[in-house]
Amino acid sequence: MTTSVQVKTHLNYINGEWVSSLRNKVGAAINPANKNEIVGYVQCSTGEDVDRAVAAAKRAQKEWRRLSGAERGDYLYKIANSLERRLEEVAETMTREMGKTFPEAKGETMRGIAILRYYAGEGMRKVGDVIPATDSKALMFTTRVPLGVIGVISPWNFPVAIPIWKMAPALIYGNTVVMKPAQEAAVTAAKIMECMHEAGIPAGVVNMVTGAGSEVGTAIVNHSDVNGITFTGSNATGKQIGQAALARGAKYQLEMGGKNPVIITADADLDLAVEGTISGGLRSTGQKCTATSRVFVQAEIYDAFKEKLLEQVKEITIGNGMEGTSWMGPCASENQMKTVLSYIEKGKAEGARLIYGGERYTENGGENGFFVQPAIFEEVTNGMVIAQEEIFGPVLALIKVESIEEALTQANDVEYGLSASIYTKDIGTMMSFINDIEAGLVRINAETAGVELQAPFGGMKQSSSHSREQGQAAIEFFTAIKTVFVKA
Numbered sequence: 272m273t274t275s276v277q278v279k280t281h282l283n284y285i286n287g288e289w290v291s292s293l294r295n296k297v298g299a300a301i302n303p304a305n306k307n308e309i310v311g312y313v314q315c316s317t318g319e320d321v322d323r324a325v326a327a328a329k330r331a332q333k334e335w336r337r338l339s340g341a342e343r344g345d346y347l348y349k350i351a352n353s354l355e356r357r358l359e360e361v362a363e364t365m366t367r368e369m370g371k372t373f374p375e376a377k378g379e380t381m382r383g384i385a386i387l388r389y390y391a392g393e394g395m396r397k398v399g400d401v402i403p404a405t406d407s408k409a410l411m412f413t414t415r416v417p418l419g420v421i422g423v424i425s426p427w428n429f430p431v432a433i434p435i436w437k438m439a440p441a442l443i444y445g446n447t448v449v450m451k452p453a454q455e456a457a458v459t460a461a462k463i464m465e466c467m468h469e470a471g472i473p474a475g476v477v478n479m480v481t482g483a484g485s486e487v488g489t490a491i492v493n494h495s496d497v498n499g500i501t502f503t504g505s506n507a508t509g510k511q512i513g514q515a516a517l518a519r520g521a522k523y524q525l526e527m528g529g530k531n532p533v534i535i536t537a538d539a540d541l542d543l544a545v546e547g548t549i550s551g552g553l554r555s556t557g558q559k560c561t562a563t564s565r566v567f568v569q570a571e572i573y574d575a576f577k578e579k580l581l582e583q584v585k586e587i588t589i590g591n592g593m594e595g596t597s598w599m600g601p602c603a604s605e606n607q608m609k610t611v612l613s614y615i616e617k618g619k620a621e622g623a624r625l626i627y628g629g630e631r632y633t634e635n636g637g638e639n640g641f642f643v644q645p646a647i648f649e650e651v652t653n654g655m656v657i658a659q660e661e662i663f664g665p666v667l668a669l670i671k672v673e674s675i676e677e678a679l680t681q682a683n684d685v686e687y688g689l690s691a692s693i694y695t696k697d698i699g700t701m702m703s704f705i706n707d708i709e710a711g712l713v714r715i716n717a718e719t720a721g722v723e724l725q726a727p728f729g730g731m732k733q734s735s736s737h738s739r740e741q742g743q744a745a746i747e748f749f750t751a752i753k754t755v756f757v758k759a
């Protein structure tokens with residue numbers, strides 16, 4: 272097990288400098304695999320710290336937007352190189368701070384590097400179109416301008432990838448940023464800022480203020496000089512942010528929960544389906560908005576699928592994510608663990624049959640961490656809470672269906688619409704799934720999780736504010752279009 276990361280007090284990053292919060296108070300970040308281990312200390316900031324960061328971002332924006340896309344891209348390449356040099360350290364910090372296994376944390380950090388390089392390249396791509404004017408002597412075209420200052424509010428479940436997939440496009444299109452990471456992932460976020468600093472990004476272009484969402488997050492959302500807010504997290508918080516932004520006329524983008532289904536048809540490759548269900552539902556301890564949570568299985572193969580699934584889930588090793596033997600780490604916090612355990616209790620109380628796991632895991636030193644065994648329920652009906660609400664934990668609900676139509680109807684019968692997958696060999700079934708499933712991310716013979724950085728990402732229904740992040744879709748949020756008519 273590597274233990275190279277020093278425990279230190281991380282400061283806010285404002286106007287190119289590392290500064291304490293004006294309140295001068297810090298909070299300890301603890302390891303969810305061992306609550307006695309402190310990973311670092313982070314600032315518990317106030318609205319006044321946000322004011323300073325926003326003022327710095329506003330000042331820096333004029334110069335930053337004047338640079339060419341290629342010049343801004345050069346900074347992103349340098350940030351990517353710095354993150355690459357610190358890959359192991361950042362990944363280890365992530366594992367120790369929020370629990371995901373080291374290989375997953377490393378994979379996520381590499382994804383962050385790839386996102387930075389992708390958007391660095393975007394600085395050289397077209398930003399507008401020439402549109403024929405009705406006047407033959409005129410030239411009409413569109414161009415794009417940055418929004419100004421962007422508030423980035425990010426969650427703890429992807430501490431590197433999510434802040435980067437919000438900040439990199441914001442920056443490349445000429446915006447400046449004030450970032451508030453989840454307090455539970457703020458040490459890892461500070462490492463990203465260190466990479467930005469190392470890359471020599473001009474003072475004020477990127478700023479980070481850590482602290483409670485109810486204080487720091489709210490201050491960003493309500494600040495009149497923050498022109499756009501991009502958020503990933505819970506529906507309750509997302510809706511509040513959307514309403515507050517709308518009330519003062521700021522642009523907003525919300526990525527929220529999921530209750531993602533997988534359908535296993537009678538002709539599915541069962542080994543592949545079991546592998547995808549386990550990986551989609553239980554990797555990262557189920558703490559992905561794209562995690563599989565409802566498993567619709569056709570009656571003909573239900574028993575065979577269940578047997579294989581149970582066989583393999585029993586093999587899952589739980590433990591500290593820094594141990595090479597651990598397949599699944601802890602929940603990210605005590606609160607998250609309690610939420611998951613309470614959903615498991617609700618499932619039992621509502622009459623679903625728990626056929627595997629679902630207890631707090633306390634073996635091999637686990638009593639000091641926030642571990643939960645994977646839980647597999649069957650006899651779940653669509654009206655149950657565990658079939659409707661986002662659990663964000665390692666819980667799978669098996670639902671037996673007679674037909675693909677029944678599976679589709681039930682799969683759509685939730686308020687969310689983020690991702691969905693089907694395992695089938697039949698092209699007709701694939702086509703009806705693509706057409707009829709209500710989800711922004713549709714996957715065939717592949718797990719529900721797994722977002723490609725170059726493709727649009729976002730959900731339908733209550734899963735998002737109906738916008739898309741990542742890939743070239745990001746330009747829609749981070750810029751405004753100007754239509755220009757030139758008459759010589």
Ligand SMILES: NC(=O)C1=CN([C@@H]2O[C@H](COP(=O)(O)OP(=O)(O)OC[C@H]3O[C@@H](n4cnc5c(N)ncnc54)[C@H](OP(=O)(O)O)[C@@H]3O)[C@@H](O)[C@H]2O)C=CC1
Nearest residue numbers: 425426452453454483484485488489504505508527560663
């Ligand atoms: N879609 C997804 O990827 C995610 C979904 N979730 C869902 O949300 C549940 C709860 O997780 P939780 O961490 O509480 O999620 P939140 O939505 O509360 O947190 C997400 C981010 O928003 C910040 N925040 C909280 N309240 C406000 C506010 N009033 N104004 C502005 N920003 C705010 C948080 O800060 P801080 O936490 O530092 O106070 C954090 O940075 C999970 O169980 C899961 O179901 C959670 C994370 C990611």
Ligand SMILES: O=C(O)CCC(=O)C(=O)O
Nearest residue numbers: 558559560561720721722
């Ligand atoms: O599935 C993924 O890779 C991304 C998931 C995600 O965006 C999230 O959980 O917030």
